Amino acid sequence: MKKVFLVLLALSLSFMFISCSEDENTVAPTPEPDALEITTGASLTTGYTCSPYRMEMEVTGGTAPYTWALAAGSTLPTGMELSIDGIITGMMESIGNHNFSIVCTDDKSVTDEVAFSLGVEVPANPSIAIFFDEGASVCSGDMGITYPAVLECYAYIMLDGNIATHARGASFKLNLLDSEGNRLDEGDDFIYTTITYPVHVSVPLGSLNSGLAVGFDRAMPYKAPIGICSFSLMLFESFDKMSFEIVRNELEPGATTPVFLDGDYETHNAIGRRAAINY
Secondary structure, three states: OHHHHHHHHHHHHHHHHHHHHHHHHOOOOOOOOOOOEEOOOOEOOOEEEOOEEEEEOOEEOOOOOOEEEEOOOOOOOOOEEEOOOOEEEEEEOOOEEEEEEEEEEOOOOOEEEEEEEEEEEOOOOOOEEEEOOOOOOOOOOOOOOOOOEEEEEEEEEEOOOOOOOEEEEEEEEEEEEOOOOOEEOEOOOEEEEEEEOOOOEEEEEEEOOOEEEEEEEEEEEOOOOEEEEEEEEEEOOOOOOOEEEEEOOOOOOOOOOOEEEOOOOOEEEOOOOEEEEOO
């Protein structure tokens, strides 16, 4: 009887061992990915005319990597573009509500499409977009303020990805122009009261009205507006319209045009480009 008991115990333990071994070696089936869904809200962040804009699309589920594109028949506001990795960038030119649809496609060719609405307004304070591409333009409008007045302004570089993918610095001078394109001289009509720089500007030299050169502490990608500086502009008299003109940095030896340096330290000219301003 004792022997029978030992044999049964041994068999029982063997079955338990085999059962556990089989459980450990069992491969669980690969779960299906969650449904692909664009999670960016249908109403995008408000944009402002002549001001840099950046919005990154968001998605959940599906299988990475994802590819983004405009739906058939859809167009973005003039001056804007959508990259294949889902980033809307550019400078908007016209006010109003702009409607379009965007499609996201995952690695398994599964798609999701969402309709978006993007409102564009005129900003309360001026913003300047400095361009180094063929799409540069000048935006201006009626001031409608009491003088003397202090306006807060912001300068950016907007790179064209077909020219350079990164920037290491920039060198230029800003001229304030009246409605007829005549240069206004600092002191009689206006003055720059302050100028500040973002943290990535590591080497600022000169000033906006005499020539400014800046260096960045790292290569800055073209997909986002690159901040150069912010400054206060005090106007002593009313101008129906005004704009900023980008010209060469007079303090930089040998400079003949506004320039910027890309990530490979290659110099690019910006001949005849103008800034954009609205107020």
